[in-house]
Amino acid sequence: AQKVTQAQTEISVVEKEDVTLDCVYETRDxxxxxxxxxxxxxGELVFLIRRNSFDExxxxxxRYSWNFQKSTSSFNFTITASQVVxxxxxxxxxxxxRGAQKLVFGQGTRLTINP
Amino acid sequence: NAGVTQTPKFRVLKTGQSxxxxxxxxxxxxxxxxxxxxxxxxxxxxxxxxxEGTTAKGEVPDGYNVSRLKKQNFLLGxxxxxxxxxxxxxxxxSYVSWRTGELFFGEGSRLxxx
Numbered sequence: 064a065q066k067v068t069q070a071q072t073e074i075s076v077v078e079k080e081d082v083t084l085d086c087v088y089e090t091r092d093x094x095x096x097x098x099x100x101x102x103x104x105x106g107e108l109v110f111l112i113r114r115n116s117f118d119e120x121x122x123x124x125x126r127y128s129w130n131f132q133k134s135t136s137s138f139n140f141t142i143t144a145s146q147v148v149x150x151x152x153x154x155x156x157x158x159x160x161r162g163a164q165k166l167v168f169g170q171g172t173r174l175t176i177n178p
Numbered sequence: 179n180a181g182v183t184q185t186p187k188f189r190v191l192k193t194g195q196s197x198x199x200x201x202x203x204x205x206x207x208x209x210x211x212x213x214x215x216x217x218x219x220x221x222x223x224x225x226x227x228x229x230e231g232t233t234a235k236g237e238v239p240d241g242y243n244v245s246r247l248k249k250q251n252f253l254l255g256x257x258x259x260x261x262x263x264x265x266x267x268x269x270x271x272s273y274v275s276w277r278t279g280e281l282f283f284g285e286g287s288r289l290x291x292x
C-alpha cells in the first residue's frame with residue numbers, strides 16, 4: 064500500500080521567515096512520482112512540482128525548493144523569505160508505477176504567513 | 179480553455195435525497211477522477227476512469243456511483259445522501275503519460291447533507 068504522511072497539521076510563521084513542510088512517503092514500487100500541490104483560500108488545487116524516484120536532484124524555483132531523499136523516503140518543501148500570499152494548504156502526493164496514475168495524498172499542512 | 183469544470187459548485191441535500199455532480203474536461207484527457215476532501219484527511223479517491231465507458235473503485239467508493247459515457251464527462255452520483263457525505267468534492271483529469279501524471283483539478287463542489 065502507498066501512504067503519504069504530512070506530520071505538520073498547521074504551521075504559522077511571520078512574513079520573511081523560511082519555512083519547511085515535511086513529507087514522508089511509503090511505497091513498494093521501485094519507480095514512483097512525488098508531487099506537491101497548493102490549495103489557496105479560494106479552494107482550487109494548484110500543481111507545484113513533480114519529482115521522479117530515479118532523479119534525486121533537488122530543485123529550486125524562485126523562493127521554492129524541494130529536497131528529495133530516497134534514503135529517508137522524504138520529499139520536503141521549503142519556502143524561503145515567505146510572503147503572505149504563500150498562505151495556503153499544501154499537499155504532498157505520491158503515484159506509483161502501476162494503476163491509473165492515481166495520486167495518494169497526504170493530510171495536508173495549513174501554512175499561515177502573518178504580516 | 180476551461181480546463182476542468184464542475185457543476186454545481188454548492189448543493190444542500192436532505193438525508194436520503196439523490197444528486198449528480200458533473201465534471202467536464204476539454205483537454206482530451208483519458209483519465210478522470212473523483213476525490214473528496216475532508217478536514218485532516220487530505221483528498222481521498224472515490225472512483226476513477228481510465229477511458230470512455232470504464233470506471234473503477236478508489237479508496238472510498240461506498241455510497242457513490244459514477245459513469246463515463248463520454249470521454250469529456252465524468253459523473254458522480256449519490257443515490258441516497260447521508261450526512262457522512264458532507265464534503266468538498268474535486269474532479270480531476272490527467273494525460274496518459276508516465277512522464278508526467280500531474281492531475282488537473284476542478285474548483286470543487288461543496289456538498290452539505292442535512
